[in-house]
Amino acid sequence: MNPIDVKALSKSYGDVVGIDSLTFSVKPGEVFGFLGPNGAGKTTAIRTLLGLQSPTSGKAHVLGASITDESELLEAKTRIGYLPSDLAFNESVSGKRVLDYHASIKGDSRRAELLEIFTPPIDRPIREYSTGNEQMLGIVQAFMHDPDLVIMDEPTSGLDPLKQERFNQFITNERDRGTTIFFSSHVLSEVRRVCDRVGILRDGALVGLETIESLLxxxxxxxxxxxxxxxxxxxxxxxxxxxxxxxxxxxxxxxxxxxxxxxxxxxxxxxxxxxxxxxxxxxxxxxxxxxxxxxxxxxxxxxx
Ligand SMILES: Nc1ncnc2c1ncn2[C@@H]1O[C@H](COP(=O)(O)OP(=O)(O)OP(=O)(O)O)[C@@H](O)[C@H]1O
Structure with missing residues (x-):
């Protein structure tokens, strides 16, 4: 079973095409980059895969669960980490409260370890966070329950170059642990450094599916x-x-x-x-x- 299997998946918003008949798989333990410029359909694909919006047509499975079967997907999500592009944390609570809340739903066996790598000021309220701090909190949240599959929407946006490098190193280590990682980006060099394969999106359609080696x-x-x-x-x-x-x-x-x-x-x-x-x-x-x-x-x- 592939952690992600997508077949002819489409999502339109009225007349606007979000994604157009996407077909691809992400293999176990793979780091897969989803590359495309603004408006190419990356967020639409990710939100559809996580059941946050319904597909217009086509099928997809994540960790074996059909994305249109609510109970299957709910069970699978306990083993999935998700970093959205819009974190939308409650501004008035502390980072610690945010993590406690997520921990109560899915666990946090790796929280301490992750907080040593990514260092958001967890005792301060979110409203005092810089963009980079919020992003680091989001990354800790996405990985802290030790998921089998992690899906991230532009994970390095807002991180300074040093933190980006730390993130890249972290992803490489995660791959060595066997975690499957799917993330979107519009930065080619980032995808090239950490990904095994890359899917290239243009106007909602997959125009390339390559190993990094063949892309180069x-x-x-x-x-x-x-x-x-x-x-x-x-x-x-x-x-x-x-x-x-x-x-x-x-x-x-x-x-x-x-x-x-x-x-x-x-x-x-x-x-x-x-x-x-x-x-x-x-x-x-x-x-x-x-x-x-x-x-x-x-x-x-x-x-x-
Ligand atoms: N809720 C929505 N209603 C209408 N159109 C939408 C909606 N969400 C996305 N779209 C459209 O779908 C297309 C794909 O957008 P999407 O946000 O998935 O792209 P993206 O690759 O994630 O872009 P970005 O890098 O800017 O986040 C765009 O034309 C966008 O305008």
Missing amino acids: NQGGKRVQIQTPDTIESQIEALDGVFSVISFGETVQFTYTGTYNNLISELQQYDIVDINISEPPLEDIFMHYYGSETEPDTETEAAHV
Whole structure:
């Protein structure tokens, strides 16, 4: 049994399509990233999977429970952790009270351990929390009953870079413990760091379902060559060369060809330095979105 099984799942709001015939599975112990820009349908998919809204058509099971069978789903939810995008905690109570409330419903065997990693000021009222503190409280809440499956909607939003890194490390450790994790994001580099597979959403439809490795392979490599020779036009003529730009003595391009071809071409020049690296994730994103959707380059720059 897969922790998440989705078949032709659709949800519309009147004429507006939220998700359109999604079909995918998340395997046991997998970290699965659900990637898409604003309005792509990530929250709709997550809320529908958790039975918070009914699907228009299609089927889905979480931990074996049908999402349209209320009692099955209620039982399964004791083994599911959920971090919503809109936490909506009661502002007047303390973080501790929030955790106590959730603990009374589903348990809190890992509360102390999680509060050492994520450190919301639990004795203070929520109204005094920063966005990051609220998010950390939400993460503790989602994991503290040691669930088999955790579903999170943009879990790192509001976290500063250090806390994001801590979160990424935590997710990697959770995978090693065998927890299945499904989370949405619009930050490619985050998904790339921690996920085994990624589903790419566009206008409610799944346009890509890839392992991280194949997602990166599709983008080829970024090559930077430093040479006093003028080689731009010769490089452009090679098979598998795209997006050539020159600055100073450096020629940079995206390469999907073989290393042997590249090396035999370069032998005739005076090469001062060569650098071959993974392509920037914006390039991979563009592969699925074309120029219609600009990725958040500022956020990317901060993460890559
Ligand atoms: N309650 C609603 N009523 C009407 N339309 C909605 C509702 N919720 C979502 N939508 C629409 O469904 C589509 C998908 O929205 P959704 O919030 O699922 O996307 P998202 O990928 O989570 O976006 P974001 O990253 O901004 O949270 C959008 O066109 C949105 O306007």
